[in-house]
Amino acid sequence: MTRLVVRSLGRDTVYEDVFQAMRTFTDARGETTADELWLTEHAPVFTQGQAGRAEYLLAPGDIPVVQSDRGGQVTYHGPGQVVGYLMFDLRRLGLTVRTLVRNIEASIVALLRDYGITAAPRPDAPGVYVGRDKIAALGLRVRRGYSYHGLSLNVDMDLTPYARIVPCGLTETGVTTMAVLTGGSTVAEVTPRLVDKLVAQYGFDEVVNVS
Numbered sequence: 001m002t003r004l005v006v007r008s009l010g011r012d013t014v015y016e017d018v019f020q021a022m023r024t025f026t027d028a029r030g031e032t033t034a035d036e037l038w039l040t041e042h043a044p045v046f047t048q049g050q051a052g053r054a055e056y057l058l059a060p061g062d063i064p065v066v067q068s069d070r071g072g073q074v075t076y077h078g079p080g081q082v083v084g085y086l087m088f089d090l091r092r093l094g095l096t097v098r099t100l101v102r103n104i105e106a107s108i109v110a111l112l113r114d115y116g117i118t119a120a121p122r123p124d125a126p127g128v129y130v131g132r133d134k135i136a137a138l139g140l141r142v143r144r145g146y147s148y149h150g151l152s153l154n155v156d157m158d159l160t161p162y163a164r165i166v167p168c169g170l171t172e173t174g175v176t177t178m179a180v181l182t183g184g185s186t187v188a189e190v191t192p193r194l195v196d197k198l199v200a201q202y203g204f205d206e207v208v209n210v211s
Helices: 015-028 097-114 160-164 178-182 187-202
Strands: 003-013 035-042 045-048 065-067 075-077 081-087 120-122 125-130 133-143 146-154 206-210
Touching: 003 015, 003 187, 015 035, 015 065, 015 081, 015 146, 035 187, 075 160, 081 187, 097 120, 097 125, 097 133, 097 146, 097 187
Parallel strands: 003 035, 003 206, 045 065
Antiparallel strands: 035 081, 045 075, 081 146, 120 125, 125 133, 133 146
């Protein structure tokens, strides 16, 4: 039996605090530690991946920039965006890094389909796209067979901060939200549906919700 603890961290969380908590959890966990999914909406922040290039930070201004140890380039987190952090034991779930990524993408595609949005991943750049616009970003790290970091899904957020960066280093890709495409979607409505898709995709038998 596989058990998932779903932990709601609330809104306006400070990225650095959650980042450190993920690292602490991953360092301390062992073979019997239950997998966890952390959900939050961060206070406005730009995060730079391990291979992040300074030229993709065009004009961050008053929004802080935090160096992270996830994969990928620079991205933005802010209110109205669901961020999900997947602390999974890849060996126990029988996953490779590639299948971990593909399952996240498949979960988001299935969720968007329920809202009448046709979306798809791209072979050359992780994430989920609606046409030429990116609606969900992925950035992960695996250490000792355990994953952390995860996904961000644009639900109903202010997109103007994206003009201050080159999102994910993709110069010819725009950014969109579920609310733009549906005429109205909320984080409160979308989040439990996203959890359901992830639970089904990874085949968890038991889910425990923690606030």
